[in-house]
Amino acid sequence: MVRSIITRRRLLGSLGAAAGSASALASGAFIGPARAQSVQKTYVLVPGAYYGAWSWHRVTERLQKQGHRVFALTLTGLAERSHLLNKDITLDTHIADIANLVEWEDLTDICLVAHSYGGCPASGALERIGGRVSSIVWVDAIKPADGQAFRDLVPFPIEEGAISRPAPKAIPPTSFNDPKDVAWVLSKVTPHPIGTFLQPVKLTGAREKVAKKTYIRLPKFQAAAMDKAAAECKADSSWTVLENTTSGHSVMIVEPDWLTDVLTKAA
Template sequence: MSAAPNSAHPPFVLLHGGRHGGWCWKRVASALRQAGHMVYTPTLTGLGERSHLLNPDIGLDVHVQDLVATFEFEDIEDAVLVAHSYGGMVACGAMERISDRVRRIVFLDAHLPRTGESHSDLVGPTRAAEHVAMAERGGEGWYIPPSDASWYGVTDPDDAAWVNSRTTSQPLKTYQDPVGGTERAWSHPGMFIECVPSSLQPHILERARKRHAEDPAFPYRLLHATHDAMVTAPEAVTELLLEATTGG
């Protein structure tokens, strides 16, 4: 079914972060559909319900192609693309090929790389080394095992059990690979939502705040919620995403 342009109810493409899957958007996706929007929640190769495909060769380029293919095979146009956390790496890389299909890109506590940067570059050497150590300890040297839901700020027992039952391992290569061009992502109309307190490194937030100060098409919003806000504060996330359909 083609997602034809609809100025009042554009489709949403909700992209998850590291070690998550499309499942994490369940509550937000339901609310957006109730508001009249088509919603797509792709899962990147090797994660979530596609975890049976996990292998050492999965890199950032595979995940970029996953997102591009979603737009192409679903005929998605005029969409609001929402990227969470690591998903910002994927979305920025994919925008070089899908920017003409995207109305607005929303970064939900997400990484905002420049051309040639990797996730490891953005998190810094200490955290990058921790990822390598996690892979060495419990991931055969090439994948990062899941972290407890509390790492993402999920503390409600029922929510934590749900998240812990669905998070999966992340190929280390996806964090170490440099992204290709990101110029279109940086020049495209967008919005940045910082979850307070954010799990992102300060310089990531400084980038987004600087762009907001210089670019009126790039509003910056604070959301008093945990990093996994789509799980812990779905109503507030939905409200901000609906705001993004009209320019923020």
């Protein structure tokens, strides 16, 4: 498997060259742009904390225009499913959200894409649906080990009796380039069920058995958990590691064209 660390300025050229080289074709790391647009693929998109399927709308539209099947999830208790928020929602609930979608829609040959917190339930879901997944893309996502909870990797204080973490009321200026995006995101984020942050994930290695694995690091977003995940992937030749140095954490909103291009080549 080809492994690379690429800045945004070099990314498109580097991926194109890799797709044209015999070694990249033999490894199956990426496919050429013409084939990427002619072969229908199936994407399952998992949002990060406080987000819902709405956060993927720009990428969803672009992938669908290329003829791909796209299933963007909203996890239980968030966004349009925020009315379901309750104290009993755990990581297992969000794992079931992903796995049940895949199983009830009878999806196969999937590219599973996870953003941020979404790396936790997506990792757990692979224990159920790993045989249906042909590629994964972790977008600045948590990469937990067996027995780790989100809070182990991203510590935060817990308010006694709380069933959720409050939605952000402000966004760092480096996160978005357009003030309209800031206002839009702040109008959409909802409290996140706290139990999903606290429950350890049970893993037996299904994530690592996926044939094609890509990790995208967005270093403008400073987070030790993402630095750790990217470093682990760089040390593992079965992962392809990409860097985008111009986007904030929500690259699907800030640079949807860039991410769409990456996804069509990484699937």
